[in-house]
Amino acid sequence: xKARPTETIALRVVxxxxxxxxxxxxxxxxxxxxxxxxxxxxxxxxxxxxxMLILAxxxxxxxxHGLLSGASPGRFAMRLDVSxxxxxxxxxxxxxxxxxxxxxxxxxVTGMDPVALFSEGGLAGARRIFTALLTPEWDIxxxxxxxxxxxxxxAFMATAIAVPFSxxxxxxxxxxxxxxxxxxxxxxxxxxxxxxxxxxxxxLIWAIVFSVWVGIGPFAxxxxxxxxxxxxxxxxxxxxxxxxxxxxxxxxxxxxxSRTQVIWFSVVPQCVIPFLSFTIYRWDINVRMATVIGLVxxxxxGNMLIQYQGLAQWNEVGAIVIIIAIVVWIMDVISARVxxxxx
Amino acid sequence: xxxxxxxxxxxxxxxxxxxxxxxxxxxxxxxxFLVVIGLSGSGKSTLMRTLNRLLEPTExxxxxxxxxxxxxxxxxxxxxxxxxGMIFQHFNLIRRHSVxxxxxxxxxxxxxxxxxxxxxxxxxxxxxALRNLDIVGIADKAEQRADALSGGQQQRVAIARALMxxxxxxLADEPVASLDPATxxxxxxxxxxxxxxxxxxxxxxxxxxxxxxxxxxxxIALKGGELIFEGKPEQITDEWFRTIYGDxxxxxxxx
Ligand SMILES: Nc1ncnc2c1ncn2[C@@H]1O[C@H](COP(=O)(O)OP(=O)(O)OP(=O)(O)O)[C@@H](O)[C@H]1O
Ligand SMILES: [Mg+2]
Numbered sequence: 183x184k185a186r187p188t189e190t191i192a193l194r195v196v197x198x199x200x201x202x203x204x205x206x207x208x209x210x211x212x213x214x215x216x217x218x219x220x221x222x223x224x225x226x227x228x229x230x231x232x233x234m235l236i237l238a239x240x241x242x243x244x245x246x247h248g249l250l251s252g253a254s255p256g257r258f259a260m261r262l263d264v265s266x267x268x269x270x271x272x273x274x275x276x277x278x279x280x281x282x283x284x285x286x287x288x289x290x291v292t293g294m295d296p297v298a299l300f301s302e303g304g305l306a307g308a309r310r311i312f313t314a315l316l317t318p319e320w321d322i323x324x325x326x327x328x329x330x331x332x333x334x335x336x337a338f339m340a341t342a343i344a345v346p347f348s349x350x351x352x353x354x355x356x357x358x359x360x361x362x363x364x365x366x367x368x369x370x371x372x373x374x375x376x377x378x379x380x381x382x383x384x385x386l387i388w389a390i391v392f393s394v395w396v397g398i399g400p401f402a403x404x405x406x407x408x409x410x411x412x413x414x415x416x417x418x419x420x421x422x423x424x425x426x427x428x429x430x431x432x433x434x435x436x437x438x439x440s441r442t443q444v445i446w447f448s449v450v451p452q453c454v455i456p457f458l459s460f461t462i463y464r465w466d467i468n469v470r471m472a473t474v475i476g477l478v479x480x481x482x483x484g485n486m487l488i489q490y491q492g493l494a495q496w497n498e499v500g501a502i503v504i505i506i507a508i509v510v511w512i513m514d515v516i517s518a519r520v521x522x523x524x525x
Numbered sequence: 526x527x528x529x530x531x532x533x534x535x536x537x538x539x540x541x542x543x544x545x546x547x548x549x550x551x552x553x554x555x556x557x558f559l560v561v562i563g564l565s566g567s568g569k570s571t572l573m574r575t576l577n578r579l580l581e582p583t584e585x586x587x588x589x590x591x592x593x594x595x596x597x598x599x600x601x602x603x604x605x606x607x608x609x610g611m612i613f614q615h616f617n618l619i620r621r622h623s624v625x626x627x628x629x630x631x632x633x634x635x636x637x638x639x640x641x642x643x644x645x646x647x648x649x650x651x652x653x654a655l656r657n658l659d660i661v662g663i664a665d666k667a668e669q670r671a672d673a674l675s676g677g678q679q680q681r682v683a684i685a686r687a688l689m690x691x692x693x694x695x696l697a698d699e700p701v702a703s704l705d706p707a708t709x710x711x712x713x714x715x716x717x718x719x720x721x722x723x724x725x726x727x728x729x730x731x732x733x734x735x736x737x738x739x740x741x742x743x744x745i746a747l748k749g750g751e752l753i754f755e756g757k758p759e760q761i762t763d764e765w766f767r768t769i770y771g772d773x774x775x776x777x778x779x780x
Contacts, residue, residue, distance in 0.1 A: 429613060429616075429617035434619075434630060434633065435606070436606055436609070436610075437632075437686070437690055438605075438634030439630070439633035439634055440634075440638055446641075446642050447619060447630055447641075448619060451619050451621050
C-alpha cells in the first residue's frame with residue numbers, strides 16, 4: 183500500500199468540499215428525483231426556499247458530521263486517514279448510498295423500460311423494421327452511391343484542407359521544439375489549449391454552428407470536419423514530433439543550420455511516415471463522421487438516410503445502411519493495409 | 526602563438542541545478558589532437574556541447590579564434606557552429622536520406638532556408654560532397670540510404686558531413702564507443718588523417734586508454750566536472766589512472 187499523503191490544510195479543505203458536495207448531491211437526488219418520481223409519480227415541483235434550506239442543511243450535516251467524527255467520504259477520497267470503527271463504517275455507508283441513489287436515479291432519468299423492449303407491440307415493431315432493413319429497396323442504389331461518393335469526397339476535402347494547417351501548427355505545439363524561450367512556451371500552451379478545446383467539441387456541434395453560418399449543406403459539413411480534423415491531426419502530429427530522436431536535431435544544429443533548416447532536415451524526415459499514416463486514418467474516420475454529420479443536414483449519404491427515415495421508408499433505409507456499412511468496412515481495410523505497408 | 530580555443534574558468538549548471546562543469550580552463554592550439562578522458566558522467570559530453578555552444582556556459586569564457594563566443598546568439602552563433610564539425614557516438618545521420626544528402630547537410634549554413642529546403646544544392650556542392658566521401662573511402666555508397674550502412678560506415682559519413690563544413694576544428698564525442706575494435710581504429714585513423722593532412726584541430730572524447738595513447742597529441746582528464754589532469758598521453762601513469770578512474774579500475778586494452 184502506498185504511503186498516505188501528509189495532512190496539509192489544502193488536502194483537508196478539498197476533503198471538506200467533497201463532503202459538502204456529497205451531502206448536496208445525496209439530498210438533491212433524493213428530493214428532486216427519487217421522492218417525486220418513485221413515491222408521488224409526478225414531475226418535481228418548482229424550487230422553493232424550503233428545498234434550498236433542506237439541500238444546504240444536509241450538505242452541512244455531512245460536512246459537520248465528517249469533521250466531528252472523521253467519518254468523511256472526502257477524507258477517504260483524498261486518501262487521508264479515516265479512523266477505524268464508527269468513522270470508517272459511516273464513511274463506507276455514505277459511499278454505498280451515493281452508488282445506490284445514482285443507479286436508481288440513472289434508471290429513472292434514462293427512462294429505462296424493459297417492458298417496452300420485450301412487449302408484444304415492441305417485438306412486432308422490431309420485426310417490421312428488421313424485415314424491411316433486410317429486404318432493402320435497391321431502386322435507390324444509384325442515388326445512394328452518388329451520395330456516398332459525395333460523403334467520401336467531403337471527408338477527403340476536409341482532410342486535405344486540414345493537413346497543411348495541422349502540419350504547420352504541429353511544430354508550434356510540440357513541447358520539445360517550443361521550450362527554449364518564454365515566448366515559445368506561451369505559444370505552445372495557447373495552441374495546446376485551442377486544439378484541445380476545439381477537439382472537445384464534437385464535429386456534429388460544429389456542423390450545427392456552420393450550417394447557421396454558411397447555410398445547410400455539404401459545405402457546412404466539410405467546414406465542421408475541417409475544424410475537428412485540424413485539431414485532431416495537430417495533436418497527433420505534435421505528439422509524433424515530441425517522440426523524435428534528438429540526436430539528428432543536435433547534429434544538424436551543430437552544422438550551424440538555421441532553426442527552420444534544423445526542423446526541416448532533422449525533424450520532418452523522422453515524421454513523414456507516421457504523419458501519412460495518421461492522415462490516412464483520419465480520412466477514414468472522417469468518412470464515418472461525414473455520414474453522421476449528414477444527419478444534421480451536412481449533405482451526402484447521411485442526409486439521404488435521414489430523409490428516408492423521416493418518410494418511414496424502411497426498405498430504402500435498409501439499402502442505405504448496407505451501403506454505408508460496406509463502404510466504411512472497405513475504407514477501414516484499405517486504410518489499415520496502407521498504414522501497415524507504410525511501417 | 527594565439528591558441529585556436531581558449532577556455533577560461535568555465536562552469537556549467539544544468540537547469541535542474543546539477544553542476545556538470547566546474548571552473549575548467551585549458552587551451553587548444555591549431556593542429557592538436559586533444560583527447561578528453563574521464564569516467565562516465567564526468568562532464569565530457571557537456572564540455573563538447575559547450576564548446577560549439579549547443580549549451581550556454583553559466584560562468585567563464587570561451588574564446589575561439591580570438592573571438593569571445595561565450596554568449597553569442599543568432600547569426601554569429603550559427604557562424605561559430607558552422608566552423609566546428611561535430612561527430613557523435615550514435616552517428617546521428619538522417620536515416621531515411623541518402624548518404625550524399627547527409628553529407629550535403631554539412632553545407633546548410635551556407636544556404637538560404639528556401640534554397641536548401643527545395644533541395645537546390647549546387648553541382649559544386651555535390652562534387653565537394655563526393656570528394657569528402659572519397660576521403661573517408663565510401664564514395665561508392667553515395668546513393669544508398671544512410672541506415673543501410675554499417676556503424677563504421679555511418680560514422681565515416683558523419684566525418685564527411687563534418688568535412689563539408691570546412692571546419693577549423695572537429696569535436697568528436699565518443700566516436701567509436703559503439704563500434705568494434707577493428708572498426709574503431711579505422712574511424713580513428715580517418716580522424717587522424719583529417720587532423721594531419723587537412724590541418725583540422727580535433728577534440729575527441731575516448732574511453733580506451735590504448736586509443737588515447739595511440740592517437741592523442743595531448744590529453745585532459747575530467748572528474749566530477751573538474752579538470753584534474755593535463756599533459757602528454759605518456760604521462761598518464763598508473764597512479765594518474767587510479768586518480769582519474771578510481772582505485773577499483775583496471776585498464777582494458779583495445780588493439
Ligand atoms: N540535460 C541535463 N540536465 C541535467 N543534468 C545533466 C544533463 N545532461 C547531463 N547531465 C548530467 O551532467 C553530468 C555530466 O554528463 P555528461 O553527459 O557530460 O557526462 P560524460 O562525461 O559525457 O559521460 P559519458 O561518458 O557517460 O558520456 C552527468 O552527471 C549527467 O547526469
Ligand atoms: Mg558523454
